[in-house]
Amino acid sequence: LPTGGSFSGTGVAGHFFNYATPGTYGITYTKTFAGGCSFSRTVYVTVNASPVFDLALQSAPTGCNGVGSFLITGTPGDAYDVNSGEHTGTLDGAGEALISDSAGTYNVVVTSGLSCPSSDTVSIPSAPGSVSAYADITHETCFGASNGSITVNASAGTAPYTYSFEGGAFGSEFVFDTLAAGFYDIDVKDANGCIVSLNEEVEGVANAIDLTVQYSSDVTCFGANDGTIQGLTASGGNGPYTFSLNGDEYTTEDSFVDLPAANYTVYVKDANGCIAQFSYSISSPAQLVGVV
Numbered sequence: 311l312p313t314g315g316s317f318s319g320t321g322v323a324g325h326f327f328n329y330a331t332p333g334t335y336g337i338t339y340t341k342t343f344a345g346g347c348s349f350s351r352t353v354y355v356t357v358n359a360s361p362v363f364d365l366a367l368q369s370a371p372t373g374c375n376g377v378g379s380f381l382i383t384g385t386p387g388d389a390y391d392v393n394s395g396e397h398t399g400t401l402d403g404a405g406e407a408l409i410s411d412s413a414g415t416y417n418v419v420v421t422s423g424l425s426c427p428s429s430d431t432v433s434i435p436s437a438p439g440s441v442s443a444y445a446d447i448t449h450e451t452c453f454g455a456s457n458g459s460i461t462v463n464a465s466a467g468t469a470p471y472t473y474s475f476e477g478g479a480f481g482s483e484f485v486f487d488t489l490a491a492g493f494y495d496i497d498v499k500d501a502n503g504c505i506v507s508l509n510e511e512v513e514g515v516a517n518a519i520d521l522t523v524q525y526s527s528d529v530t531c532f533g534a535n536d537g538t539i540q541g542l543t544a545s546g547g548n549g550p551y552t553f554s555l556n557g558d559e560y561t562t563e564d565s566f567v568d569l570p571a572a573n574y575t576v577y578v579k580d581a582n583g584c585i586a587q588f589s590y591s592i593s594s595p596a597q598l599v600g601v602v
Contacts, residue, residue, distance in 0.1 A: 315341030319352075332359035358425035361388050363401075363418075365430050371413055371437035374467075374504030378434035379410040388422045413437065441467035441506040443498040449513040450491050452584035453547060458512035459487040460494060467500030474499070490514070517546035519578050519586035528593040529571050537569035537592035539576065547580035554579070570594075 319337045321329045329335055335357065340350040363384030371378045382390055386405045391398050393416055397409050401420075409416070413436040421427040441464060448459040462484045464471040472480040474497040486494070491514025499505045524541020542564040544551035552560035554577040566576075571594030579585045 315339055315349075327355070329355070329357045332357050358423065360426045360428045361385060361420045361422040363388070363390075363420045363428065363430070365418060365432040367432065367434065368408065370435050371440070373437060374439045374441070374502070375412070375506075376437050377410050377412055379408055380416070380432045380434065382407045382409065382418060382420070384420055385422060388420050391419045391421075392416050413440070436466070439467055439500070439502050439504045441465075441471070441498055441500045441504045443496075443506050443508055445496070445508055445510045447510060447512060450489075450515055451582040452580075453515040453518040454490075455515075455584070456488055456490040458489040458491065458514075459485065460489065460496065460510050460512065461485045462496055462498060462508065464498045464500070464506075467504050468502050470501060472499050473497070515547060515582075515584075519547040519551075519580055519584060520545050521576065521578050521586070521588045523576075523590070526590060526592070529569075529595075532594050532597040533570075534594070535568050535570045537571060538565065538567045539569070539574065539590055539592075540565040540567070542576065542578075544578045544580070547578075547584050547586075548582050550581055552579050553577065 317325065317337060317339055320335050321327055322337060327337060335355050336352050337355060338350055338352040340348060342348040361384055363382055366381045368379040368381050382401065384401050384405050386401055386403050388401045390401065390407055392409055399407060401407050411434060413434050415431055415433045417429060417431050419427050419429045443462055443464045446461040446463065450458045462473055472482060473484050474480045475486050476495055480499055489512045491512055493509060493511050496508045496510065497505050522543045523539055526539045527537060529535065529537045542553055552562055553564065554560045555566045556575055557577065560579055569592055571592050574590045574592065576588045576590060577585055
């Protein structure tokens with residue numbers, strides 16, 4: 311901006327120019343120099359009108375999951391954009407564009423030359439017979455447990471609903487259990503035969519529980535109680551882990567000491583209550599026998 315001087319004109323405030331309505335506006339810059347001489351110049355700014363257009367619903371979906379439409383009406387040649395690129399083009403010679411799509415809300419932006427864009431929204435209603443459904447998922451808790459489940463919740467359409475699991479016959483059962491990890495296809499059908507399809511995932515536990523023992527030792531003498539199973543490290547499942555020797559109380563202690571010679575089972579339980587068992591043996595030297 312020039313140093314010194316001032317701006318004047320409609321919509322001028324200091325160095326800012328604000329125009330609320332389209333039109334041509336003059337902006338005059340004036341500067342007075344020492345000695346009384348002055349200089350002024352006027353420039354003209356044209357503010358273009360934003361495009362004017364109308365949106366009108368033309369048809370609503372019928373049947374189960376049909377398609378509806380709406381009409382954009384404006385100035386021929388203006389460009390339109392529906393939902394950021396879903397439908398784009400220019401208004402025809404009559405200033406119209408017919409948009410067909412499924413139920414939903416659509417944001418329409420229309421631009422014309424150098425003008426600022428205009429926007430508006432229009433909704434296509436749901437088909438009266440369309441069915442909605444969602445699923446509540448229970449995932450596997452233990453590796454390979456096959457204890458996942460899918461509960462389907464249906465609404466809209468016309469009750470009663472029937473359900474098909476993995477392409478099977480339709481029936482009234484909407485809870486599917488004893489499921490292994492994986493993806494499952496479920497179809498929901500209402501009394502009018504309208505169908506909505508779901509594809510749901512039951513998540514599994516990535517790895518089985520495993521146990522590593524850092525050190526174990528046999529008893530040193532016949533009848534002694536100094537055997538050990540030490541440095542237990544669990545993996546897989548879902549930590550944290552607890553340990554039990556021969557089914558006794560679970561503990562976070564990672565070693566068992568002062569053990570007599572015997573066969574032992576170490577149980578590992580993870581955060582989901584999943585249990586794995588591992589066998590260990592502590593040996594003893596033979597009993598010394600004296601000869602007289």
